[in-house]
Amino acid sequence: MRRVVVTGVGTVNALAKDVPGTFRAFREGRCGIGPLGFRDADRLSVRIGAEVRGWRPEDHFAAGELPLLDRVTQYALVAGSEAVAMAELPGGLGARGGVILGTAAGGIQTWEDNYRAVFQEGRNRVSPLVVPRLMHNAPASHLSIRHGLTGPVLSVSSACASANHAMGLALQQIRLGAADVMLTGGAEAMLCFGGIKAWEGLRVLAPDACRPFSLGRKGMVIGDGAGVLVFEAEEHARARGARILAEVAGFAMTSDARDIVAPTPEGAAEAMRAALADGGLAAEDVGYINAHGTGTLANDRAEAAAIRAVFPQPPPVSSTKAMHGHAIGATGALEALAVILALTEGILPPTIGLQAPDPDCDLDVVAHVARPVRVTAALSNAFAFGGLNAVLAFRQA
Amino acid sequence: MERAEIEAGVIAILAQQLLLPPSEIASDATVAELGLDSLGKVEAIFALEERFDIHVPFNANEPDQPDFDFSSVPSIVAGVERLIAQQTE
Numbered sequence: 001m002r003r004v005v006v007t008g009v010g011t012v013n014a015l016a017k018d019v020p021g022t023f024r025a026f027r028e029g030r031c032g033i034g035p036l037g038f039r040d041a042d043r044l045s046v047r048i049g050a051e052v053r054g055w056r057p058e059d060h061f062a063a064g065e066l067p068l069l070d071r072v073t074q075y076a077l078v079a080g081s082e083a084v085a086m087a088e089l090p091g092g093l094g095a096r097g098g099v100i101l102g103t104a105a106g107g108i109q110t111w112e113d114n115y116r117a118v119f120q121e122g123r124n125r126v127s128p129l130v131v132p133r134l135m136h137n138a139p140a141s142h143l144s145i146r147h148g149l150t151g152p153v154l155s156v157s158s159a160c161a162s163a164n165h166a167m168g169l170a171l172q173q174i175r176l177g178a179a180d181v182m183l184t185g186g187a188e189a190m191l192c193f194g195g196i197k198a199w200e201g202l203r204v205l206a207p208d209a210c211r212p213f214s215l216g217r218k219g220m221v222i223g224d225g226a227g228v229l230v231f232e233a234e235e236h237a238r239a240r241g242a243r244i245l246a247e248v249a250g251f252a253m254t255s256d257a258r259d260i261v262a263p264t265p266e267g268a269a270e271a272m273r274a275a276l277a278d279g280g281l282a283a284e285d286v287g288y289i290n291a292h293g294t295g296t297l298a299n300d301r302a303e304a305a306a307i308r309a310v311f312p313q314p315p316p317v318s319s320t321k322a323m324h325g326h327a328i329g330a331t332g333a334l335e336a337l338a339v340i341l342a343l344t345e346g347i348l349p350p351t352i353g354l355q356a357p358d359p360d361c362d363l364d365v366v367a368h369v370a371r372p373v374r375v376t377a378a379l380s381n382a383f384a385f386g387g388l389n390a391v392l393a394f395r396q397a
Numbered sequence: 398m399e400r401a402e403i404e405a406g407v408i409a410i411l412a413q414q415l416l417l418p419p420s421e422i423a424s425d426a427t428v429a430e431l432g433l434d435s436l437g438k439v440e441a442i443f444a445l446e447e448r449f450d451i452h453v454p455f456n457a458n459e460p461d462q463p464d465f466d467f468s469s470v471p472s473i474v475a476g477v478e479r480l481i482a483q484q485t486e
Contacts, residue, residue: 218456218458
């Protein structure tokens with residue numbers, strides 16, 4: 001079976017608009033969550049989120065391109081360019097290159113703006129570009145166009161697990177021999193009035209902060225952003241002398257097949273076990289778990305139980321969502337960056353905002369400040385509404 | 398609004414979520430014994446807000462719910478009464 005490695009990474013998120021800035025924030029344990037600044041935020045009961053502040057599309061795109069690009073696509077393209085540049089990908093990959101990208105809400109801002117126009121303002125016409133702008137595959141397709149990748153290109157939507165599912169499928173495409181290089185990860189831009197209004201109804205958003213695994217936690221905080229990783233067949237990367245950041249060792253996905261919102265520890269545990277097996281890893285090889293860790297009662301307890309079921313001696317665990325927010329369909333890609341920092345620099349990004357350990361989440365939580373530990377393998381968990389579990393295993397290059 | 402009217406409204410909303418006739422929900426029933434799941438609970442709270450034109454401070458991540466006691470029919474009725482009274486103050 002072909003081995004697959006990561007040769008480039010890129011991101012735009014609430015912490016920074018690039019990877020060096022994001023790694024710095026991970027090392028420093030900085031929080032990207034703040035007051036929401038978009039239109040009609042004063043009509044929401046939840047007023048915080050992890051927005052990409054100071055985003056100026058005109059800094060990244062020509063005026064003529066912007067009518068086609070929802071913010072979700074803008075984030076994906078900027079993150080993709082950083083990843084491709086870091087990987088120093090050669091041109092002319094053509095059908096040997098592809099894109100599989102996760103998103104949960106796609107171009108939701110475009111839906112919102114145009115519903116406003118027809119329902120609220122009574123207009124009878126919308127731009128002819130609305131459909132290509134809002135479709136879920138717009139970020140993946142624009143990445144394929146920009147980088148000339150004509151092989152497997154598609155979008156994946158599985159709520160909070162979208163990016164992990166996308167990366168798992170990208171890994172499989174390369175293993176199958178269907179491509180040598182895949183751009184993968186996720187993009188999300190759900191921080192708009194309609195996006196948060198919908199989440200409010202579930203009563204799972206925190207009004208103050210995201211505090212995974214902590215007593216006193218009040219739920220999740222939504223974030224925006226994108227993470228794009230360059231996955232590449234190891235022999236392809238070595239032949240061109242590329243810098244290898246980490247190996248994508250394994251992947252597994254399971255479904256709880258139980259409840260549409262409440263998670264079960266069993267489905268999560270089975271996904272972790274199967275990801276380890278797929279990567280040829282034993283539980284004791286894993287030195288770090290980047291948890292799904294949403295900061296809800298239901299997730300954190302179920303995830304802690306699942307980790308304890310798989311790992312007799314659980315390794316250190318952190319949830320970086322307290323820093324970059326829960327970027328829903330992009331979150332797995334941001335968290336893969338945290339894993340890459342752990343593997344390349346031996347730094348475990350912290351779970352900030354922890355007030356007191358929850359006895360129902362009996363784990364070694366990396367709290368408040370980053371922890372220097374040499375790690376040779378790590379897991380990244382994603383567990384979505386709908387009971388869908390997607391776990392990636394990474395190994396030091 | 399009279400307490401009896403609020404109680405009837407609360408029972409009707411719970412009955413709808415539980416797919417029961419309202420007559421089968423006692424006026425002192427607890428939510429635990431009725432067997433309402435977490436999604437049913439947030440749907441019931443939404444229905445309370447729509448029915449009584451109030452905002453219910455409820456977060457599914459706070460089991461002891463300091464702001465709104467959703468544990469029984471009497472506690473929900475008392476909470477709705479309080480929220481209606483606050484609005485007219």
